[in-house]
Amino acid sequence: AAATPALAANAGASPAPVVTAAAAPAKAAGPDVKVKFKGGPEVTTSDGWAFKLGGRLNLDAGYIDAPDSLGPSDGFGSEVRRARLRVTGKIPGGFGYKFETEFAPGAADFTDAYVSYQDGGLTIEAGQHNTFQGLEELSSSLNTSFIERAAYTDAFNFERRIGISAQYSTGDLLLQGGIFSDNAEDTPNKNFSVDTRVVYAPKIGSAQVHLGGSYHYAKLPEQGSAVRYRQRPFEHFTSTRYINTGLFSADAEIGYGLESAVIAGRFHASAEGHWQHVSRPVGDADPTFFGGAIEVGYFLTGGDTRGYKHGTFDRVKPARPVGEGGFGALQLNLRYDYLDLTDAGIVGGSQKGYEASLIWTQTDYTRLMLNYARLDYTDAFYQTADGSRSYGVDVIAMRAQVDF
Amino acid sequence: AAATPALAANAGASPAPVVTAAAAPAKAAGPDVKVKFKGGPEVTTSDGWAFKLGGRLNLDAGYIDAPDSLGPSDGFGSEVRRARLRVTGKIPGGFGYKFETEFAPGAADFTDAYVSYQDGGLTIEAGQHNTFQGLEELSSSLNTSFIERAAYTDAFNFERRIGISAQYSTGDLLLQGGIFSDNAEDTPNKNFSVDTRVVYAPKIGSAQVHLGGSYHYAKLPEQGSAVRYRQRPFEHFTSTRYINTGLFSADAEIGYGLESAVIAGRFHASAEGHWQHVSRPVGDADPTFFGGAIEVGYFLTGGDTRGYKHGTFDRVKPARPVGEGGFGALQLNLRYDYLDLTDAGIVGGSQKGYEASLIWTQTDYTRLMLNYARLDYTDAFYQTADGSRSYGVDVIAMRAQVDF
């Protein structure tokens, strides 16, 4: 009978040593080790250790229909868009780490590779991580509402960089800032950037509101630095970019971002914009490029909603998943995806993208996506047979996704 | 006393939360999480989740003895033949995934990278996976009876490809078919293939019989496509190929495979053949190349047999493993390994391979292999000092293998 309370204390969803007060005092027995299951197993201890191995697969196929007699022709394509493994962990004292590897044919890389320290609302991270670019960029690709993020997020070369940052969260306010060098692929180099972001995310009634802004300053190496802004036509498998500034000399990049979003039950909307100003050597005019996107989405299945956490969109967890007799969550999203790479004498072209996304989320960890995009280009990089640089490209994209 | 049945219910081989009916009803406690050990740990839950991290090491050394004064000279060589990590998992609702990475010096890649859906005998897979090439190719390299598969499996470029497939298993019958583009290393490209296979695998008395056939059609991109069929002399560490068609123009590849095998206690035999027909541009004759192998094997240790599962050879599990006081399993295999790459004006040469394999399987997850091959070439790619293209090459190959 004496054993019963001790046993009850172990009645959670995870394995744990069984301790009876008389036979083995908890102290002598050491910390409890528990195994939970969140897509994959997570191991935690009662004294503050945690470890999880995770990963993701994004399997893509699609079709790009561009006007005849353009140089490159795409048509059907397929790829393993993302194949990643990830370890995350916690160490007593507030320490933590994340290390994610990306596998591509013939190559491997890492995305996040950092250590962290947390104390209350304060988090410090050192290593390679994101530079607080904006709402959609910081949201995991597992949780975005389109197969590819808005065009400007790639065009302006948003990427993880090696650096050190601090984040402070208090109530509805989130402050983020860090100093960075460059992506590990490009180090050692002489880049130096300061990146900051502020988010105000109150709950208004049952609606989650998100308002944010970010500022970015990157000093490039002194001599001979150049930048290039360009973007693929929605599909990642192609190397064709219809919009492309080409390389041009630069001293520094200054970016300003504005973010807004609302999640209200089955409905969500978001609007983001980013101004990329380039400081060029004496004698060259400084351009400012702009990209932005507005999207709305609605779940056709009742009870479903987009997740939101720590200033980013989080996972959709279907109210009635397939494994429990339901259909999962079905979401329809529409987006206007604008990017203008022409300014101050640099003619990179502009894109007006009209995009639709249907997402079937069967379980918390799987989804199928079907996207359509109509991309209208002006001053495109490639010209048609009749010499036109203003034309449209149609894209169908599909993805099967799993993570663990 | 009330706790005893609940405890007993947890008396399996794996950790599990301890629930007493009175203190914490099972429903509130969430699903049970169990950790089993199959080479490595596998974590499962009572509501249908599963996760396993696995992998393999193939450590090879060998010697290639070719006639003097041939161009390339090999002699002794060694390599880490396979170094792989793998995650596999199940998600309630019938979903699953497999993601396997291959590490090589200075590079990494993935082999399988797919998601799956299973309902009864039906399995659908999307992503990169095998194209139902044949018995030996589809059997894991962990379970083959020689260090390298028969020459034609490499020569005809059997590989995993990105695609979608369906498999249906009913009684002794297995039907497989899919449409594929290309290996992720080669995408994006315009390849398109249809691959099908049927297997009939009845038990006749205590013997496992396997009969199968496969058909493969691959349409190559329209302009300028070429193929090349060639094969190393049994050892993978060399880049010398004595048999080699060189590149030649091609429009499509059509493959026909026949498979047969029997496993009867300590004895097994198998015979496979594959005809590779190449459709060439107008004006060029279409060749059909053939490769095939016949093998027999016998366990010198009593009670041992080859595993068989889902239309492929499965793991050997020694009846008396080393860790439990036994010697493990000792198996002797002989193979005739034929490949003819000469037809319709293309002279790639032919190989008659006489091969022997001794395998010591200490435990379910370790084995040492010693192989000998005598390869007699006709019309070989390299000629000897006296101008001959018909000669023999002797090969010794060793492997230490572990998986988990």
Next chain:
Amino acid sequence: AAATPALAANAGASPAPVVTAAAAPAKAAGPDVKVKFKGGPEVTTSDGWAFKLGGRLNLDAGYIDAPDSLGPSDGFGSEVRRARLRVTGKIPGGFGYKFETEFAPGAADFTDAYVSYQDGGLTIEAGQHNTFQGLEELSSSLNTSFIERAAYTDAFNFERRIGISAQYSTGDLLLQGGIFSDNAEDTPNKNFSVDTRVVYAPKIGSAQVHLGGSYHYAKLPEQGSAVRYRQRPFEHFTSTRYINTGLFSADAEIGYGLESAVIAGRFHASAEGHWQHVSRPVGDADPTFFGGAIEVGYFLTGGDTRGYKHGTFDRVKPARPVGEGGFGALQLNLRYDYLDLTDAGIVGGSQKGYEASLIWTQTDYTRLMLNYARLDYTDAFYQTADGSRSYGVDVIAMRAQVDF
């Protein structure tokens, strides 16, 4: 009441099935599976299986201050120095394996990739592993007392190689020897080496003493082989080497190493030296280069000491870690790091390095390191604007480290 002893037997730090003698005999229940936590989870079974997934992150930043107008200029730099995942396991019967992958931008590789067999004091390893080079080289980079090992360990190209080795440990004596080909990156080639090492490591009072010597013979391929010895200025992120023999013809490398160390409570000291003799083709004089280092270290925090195991330095485990209300361990180390690459007509230059290291080890699995090095070069590879090849370089290096 009958259940109590069985429960007590499971009262360790890890989950385990709960077995009651009456309800489920242990035999029927299969082996116990336990999950322990050592930085990350380790899964073991009562019948001798074990599996652990681990890894490490080394996140570096630093500054190299070299005289003006030298060719390459470094200044600030940062990198992900090491990002590794590792699996290790045991299989009943004495078998084991280790497989560690290293991720770098755009590439991946493996470090250790071997299988092992252990019987009492005897261990046999086959696959890629270290060649018994010496105390600091064989100590894990997690446990060294400086951010980078002494200059000679890189200069003389210490690396893991594919081979087979035996180690025998008896009392205070450790004997190691193996035959190797080359690193997997360089295979197939014709290198062949014999590497041996002997260590005598008695406890004298409470002090751990370490004395050792090693011998290495590497036969290079017969025609056209060349070697090059060079080293970076302490920081790994740079590709500038101030000390560099350039490539020169060689037939064989013969290495002799001497090792000594003592650990006495908070204090440790070590001295190592390595002579690298190169046998050159007839007509060229054979040089012998020398590198060595002497270091002393002291923990400013009471109760802390360096770990020592199996002939190498082991992990520092702070007596009062941060997560348990302490400050962790604070260690100060000084080193003289000498390398002479000039002999027998080859002028590679020499380095006298004066180095200091401050290490804050918060927990068993995290540390922050701050290093300073003053490197005085003679006959350096690069010359200053005024033509001097004798000058000093100052280096600041920082590292954040976590492993699991």
